[in-house]
Every structure is written in C-alpha cells, then in structure tokens.
Amino acid sequence: MLTEDRQTWGHASSTGQGFTHHTIVDAHFTACETPYLDLLDQAGIRPGAHVLDAGCGPGDFLPHIAAGIGPHGRITAVDLAPDNAALAARRARAWRLPCPVDVHQADLRDLPHPDDSFDVAWCANTTQYLNDDELAAVLAELTRVVRPGGIVAVKDLDAHLITARPGDPYLFTDFFRTAAETPGYARQLLRSGDLYRHLRRAGLTRVRQQTVLIEHHAPLSPAVRxxxxxxxxxLATQALGLGLSADWHHYLNPDPPGHPLDDPDGYIREGNVLAVGTVPPPLKTHENKPA
Structure with missing residues (x-):
C-alpha cells in the first residue's frame, strides 16, 4: 500500500507513506474534529456494536467510537504502521475507554479476523493510500469480516474541493490535476467522490454517500493554522518542482508575516466524503432435488 511517490509528500510513518506520521494525522484531526465527528455520527454505528477501526492511525477516533457504542460494545483497531498501532494502543489504555479495545498491527488487505467478526467497519482517511486494486482488496476484506446486515463506512478526503483565498481559486486544483497525471497519491486523493461505486462493486448494498465542505475562515485558530x-x-514544494504557478511561493514558508491564510480574508477548505454500505446476506445455494 505504498505509492511510488510516497517520499515526496513528507510526514511519513514507519511504512514510508507520506502524511501518515502521527504528528500530522493528529494535527489534521484536531483542525477538523467537529465535522469529522459529525460524519462518524452519520455512519450508523449503534450502541453495543463490535466495531473494527480499519486504519486507525494513532487512534484519534477511538474515544468517540467508544462513547457511541458504550460499555456493551467492543472496538478492534488495526493499522499498517507498527508505530501508529503501538501509539493507539498506549493511548487507548491511558484514556480508560468505557468498552474493551484491542489494537494491533495488520494489513487491511489480509485481515487476521474470521468471517462475520464485526458489526461495523469504520475506515477513515485510509483509502487515499490505496490504488484501485488495493482498494478493491481492502473492501473485499472489510465485507468478509463484517457480518451480513452490518455496515462498512469509508470516510476520506476529496482533493477536488481544496482551495484557499486570497489568490487564484484554481491553484490547488491545477496542482492536483497535474500531479495526478501519473499514478500515485494525488490521483487517489481525487478518487473519493467515486467511493460509492467502489462499495457497490464490492457487493455492498444500500450504498449511500455524502460530501461535506470543511471550511476555515480567518482568523484561523492556532490548530487550524x-x-x-x-x-x-x-504542496508548494511539489508544485514548484512541477513548474506550476509562482503563486505557490507564498505558501512555502508557514511562518508569518505574509502568509495568505493570515490575510483578513484568509480562507481554506477541503472536502470529505462518507460512503456507507450494508453487507448483504450470503447467496443461497439450491441443491438439485430428485424428480
């Protein structure tokens, strides 16, 4: 689950995949916590459920899943990066969550769990690291380990909707379109709007999808900034390396003064997609009856 361009994105965990180190994952969660949790609430997780947090990272969603399922529920959390899984396990113990939580390292393409083990699979900010074949393999595994009638819920960033002000409204769009001309992380960040199609291809039923804008207006909070x-x-480093607009120079230095996001009209947004499907019952086989 490693794109060939993984080194160029920075903030890598032990897997070498960019934007998976716990510091950047935690920062993103803190900046977008309210809309993230709104989407979690809409996934359909009920009290008492056994939930698989598939691609749990450093565990940011664990307290909120635990609060929703209560003391009669259970959480199993897995992540590909051993360092993230270990951190999530330590945090879960320190938080003293209201339900049992088991965290371990695992590859979502080959989960070490029996069929029909879970009521819900929650997979947040993880499919962006998968090419199309890997995504199909992961959805097949999530469908396998969730019981018939259970839920597979996938949330991820949609890079189509990223923009910032003041400045060229298409600056980020042009970067992602150019970067996505070759297979890799940028192309996968642009695929989230089609997640519902991938869930349907995996055999899930009653598939629904929604997209929300996460918007931040100046003055930005310290966490958001x-x-x-x-x-x-x-992104600016990559964009300038691709020969794109000189306007990216304004974003190279995150420190003030002069950063576009510190302008009185500063604004940045991203899109997030939630796609949810239901695991169908197994197909019935009909034995031939003697005449």
Whole structure:
C-alpha cells in the first residue's frame, strides 16, 4: 500500500507513506474534529456494536467510537504502521475507554479476523493510500469480516474541493490535476467522490454517500493554522518542482508575516466524503432435488 511517490509528500510513518506520521494525522484531526465527528455520527454505528477501526492511525477516533457504542460494545483497531498501532494502543489504555479495545498491527488487505467478526467497519482517511486494486482488496476484506446486515463506512478526503483565498481559486486544483497525471497519491486523493461505486462493486448494498465542505475562515485558530500552513508548504514544494504557478511561493514558508491564510480574508477548505454500505446476506445455494 505504498505509492511510488510516497517520499515526496513528507510526514511519513514507519511504512514510508507520506502524511501518515502521527504528528500530522493528529494535527489534521484536531483542525477538523467537529465535522469529522459529525460524519462518524452519520455512519450508523449503534450502541453495543463490535466495531473494527480499519486504519486507525494513532487512534484519534477511538474515544468517540467508544462513547457511541458504550460499555456493551467492543472496538478492534488495526493499522499498517507498527508505530501508529503501538501509539493507539498506549493511548487507548491511558484514556480508560468505557468498552474493551484491542489494537494491533495488520494489513487491511489480509485481515487476521474470521468471517462475520464485526458489526461495523469504520475506515477513515485510509483509502487515499490505496490504488484501485488495493482498494478493491481492502473492501473485499472489510465485507468478509463484517457480518451480513452490518455496515462498512469509508470516510476520506476529496482533493477536488481544496482551495484557499486570497489568490487564484484554481491553484490547488491545477496542482492536483497535474500531479495526478501519473499514478500515485494525488490521483487517489481525487478518487473519493467515486467511493460509492467502489462499495457497490464490492457487493455492498444500500450504498449511500455524502460530501461535506470543511471550511476555515480567518482568523484561523492556532490548530487550524498549524496544520494547513505546514500542509500547504509541502504542496508548494511539489508544485514548484512541477513548474506550476509562482503563486505557490507564498505558501512555502508557514511562518508569518505574509502568509495568505493570515490575510483578513484568509480562507481554506477541503472536502470529505462518507460512503456507507450494508453487507448483504450470503447467496443461497439450491441443491438439485430428485424428480
């Protein structure tokens, strides 16, 4: 689950995949916590459920899943990066969550769990690291380990909707379109709007999808400014390396003064997609009856 361009995006965990180190994952969660949790609430997770947090990262969603399922529920959390899984396990113990939580390292393409183990699979900010074949393999595994009638919920960033002001409204769009001309992370960040199609291809039923804008207006909170100025600096480095607009120079240095997001009219947004499907019952086989 490693794109060939993984080194260029920075903030890598032990897997080498960019934007998976716990510091950047935590910062993004803090900057977008309210809309993230709104989407979690709309996934359909009920009290008492056994939930698989598939691609849990450093565990930011764990307290909120635990609060929703209560003391009669259970959480199993897995992440590909051993360092993220270990951190999530330590945090879960320190938080003293109201339900049992088991965290371990695992590859979502080959989960070490029996069929029909879970009521819900929650997979947040993870499919962006998968090419199309890997995404199909992961959805097949999530469908396998969730019981019939259970839910597979996938949330991820949609880079089509990223923009910032003041400045060229198409600056970020042009970068992602150019970067996505070759297979890799940028192309996968542009695929989220089609997640519903991938869930249907995986055999899930009653598939629904919604997209929300996460918008931040000046003056930005310290947490929002910290995340987005650093993320923009990484994009600016890549964009200038691709020979794109000189306007990217304004984003290279996250420190004030003069950063576009510190302008009185500063604004940045991203899109997030939530796609949810239901695991169908197994197909019935009909034995031939003697005449």
């Amino acid at each position: 910290d995340f987005y100025t650093k993320a923009c600096a990484d």
